[in-house]
Amino acid sequence: MMDVGIIGASGYTGAELARILCNHPEVNITVATSRQFAGQPLSRIFPNLSNRLDIICENLSPEQLKRKADFFFTAVPHKTAMDIVPALLSAGKKVVDLSADFRIRDRATYEEWYQPHTSDHLLAEAVYGLPEIYRESIVKSRLVANPGCYPTSIILGLAPLLKAGAIQHHTIIADSKSGTSGAGRAAQIGSLFCEVHDGFKPYKVGRNHRHTPEIEQELSSFAGEKVTITFTPHLLPISRGILSTVYGNLNPGFNTTAISELYQEMYSSQSFIRLLDEDTFPATQYVRGSNFCDIGFKIDSVTNRIIIMTAIDNVVKGAAGQAVQNMNLMCGFKEATGLEIIPLFP
Numbered sequence: 001m002m003d004v005g006i007i008g009a010s011g012y013t014g015a016e017l018a019r020i021l022c023n024h025p026e027v028n029i030t031v032a033t034s035r036q037f038a039g040q041p042l043s044r045i046f047p048n049l050s051n052r053l054d055i056i057c058e059n060l061s062p063e064q065l066k067r068k069a070d071f072f073f074t075a076v077p078h079k080t081a082m083d084i085v086p087a088l089l090s091a092g093k094k095v096v097d098l099s100a101d102f103r104i105r106d107r108a109t110y111e112e113w114y115q116p117h118t119s120d121h122l123l124a125e126a127v128y129g130l131p132e133i134y135r136e137s138i139v140k141s142r143l144v145a146n147p148g149c150y151p152t153s154i155i156l157g158l159a160p161l162l163k164a165g166a167i168q169h170h171t172i173i174a175d176s177k178s179g180t181s182g183a184g185r186a187a188q189i190g191s192l193f194c195e196v197h198d199g200f201k202p203y204k205v206g207r208n209h210r211h212t213p214e215i216e217q218e219l220s221s222f223a224g225e226k227v228t229i230t231f232t233p234h235l236l237p238i239s240r241g242i243l244s245t246v247y248g249n250l251n252p253g254f255n256t257t258a259i260s261e262l263y264q265e266m267y268s269s270q271s272f273i274r275l276l277d278e279d280t281f282p283a284t285q286y287v288r289g290s291n292f293c294d295i296g297f298k299i300d301s302v303t304n305r306i307i308i309m310t311a312i313d314n315v316v317k318g319a320a321g322q323a324v325q326n327m328n329l330m331c332g333f334k335e336a337t338g339l340e341i342i343p344l345f346p
Helices: 012-021 080-090 107-113 131-139 149-163 212-223 256-267 316-331
Strands: 002-007 027-033 071-074 094-097 143-145 173-178 230-235 242-249 273-275 293-300 305-312
Touching: 002 012, 012 027, 012 316, 071 080, 071 316, 080 094, 094 316, 107 212, 131 149, 131 316, 149 173, 149 212, 149 230, 149 242, 149 256, 149 293, 149 305, 149 316, 256 273, 256 293, 305 316
Parallel strands: 002 027, 002 071, 071 094, 094 143, 173 230, 273 293
Antiparallel strands: 173 242, 242 305, 293 305
């Protein structure tokens, strides 16, 4: 059994990591941290964990943490991770970081969208943690930057098309909708029940969302040149789930059959990608609680525009589940271990 630690266990992502890991046959959770709830059982903060995980939350320094586990998940805010991760790596630990601190390879770009980076010497080493794309690099890595939820849904939908030159990348528009858990567990007026119930709204419109450079970084690597997209996120009155609808103009020579073959070629052997039949489209309720990404598409023959639709659970494939998938690869476990969860329905 491998000892693992969850740094930042009292947020939604930390709770989902605990839920998944306490059913993982190869690991033992030996430390869970929380400044706010130090001294309290994690199962008191999240009663769904009662009788399954009674670990006590602690508030520990990096020096104390490194003696507690062999592998760590840093489910902490941006800036906090870059202060913790170097000490863990220096102690010979492996880390999956769920913040944005190591996702952006270019320091200047990161600092434009976030804050000054104090551990930029690790940016070139960190592997972007999309297993379906970067599996071989993840297997050899000691530091994986877990992707954001919106980027996961958009990148997986577009990767086969950009790699094959099937889509005119300057025409890409990504229209994404997320459940309120994506805003985190801290109290905010915008995510209060009365603010979101029975409503639907866009937010951070016009290149104002911090996931934009992450999405463009990865899409540019597939296209072989700089890709700039229009990305608009929306808030759904549901607790979890992301549905992304992505539009772009097709290049000549790509019809429905050819596009289907591109998706099959890239994803047919992937455990957590489900390619939907023609005229069957993704829905958040069919991936809820699971690590699946469902993908469908439709070509508008009048406009020659392709419409790609993806659905994920933002807390699982968009965060904790993908992090465990990365851990499995980094530690030599079977990739799907602990993640073979049938989606919850209804």
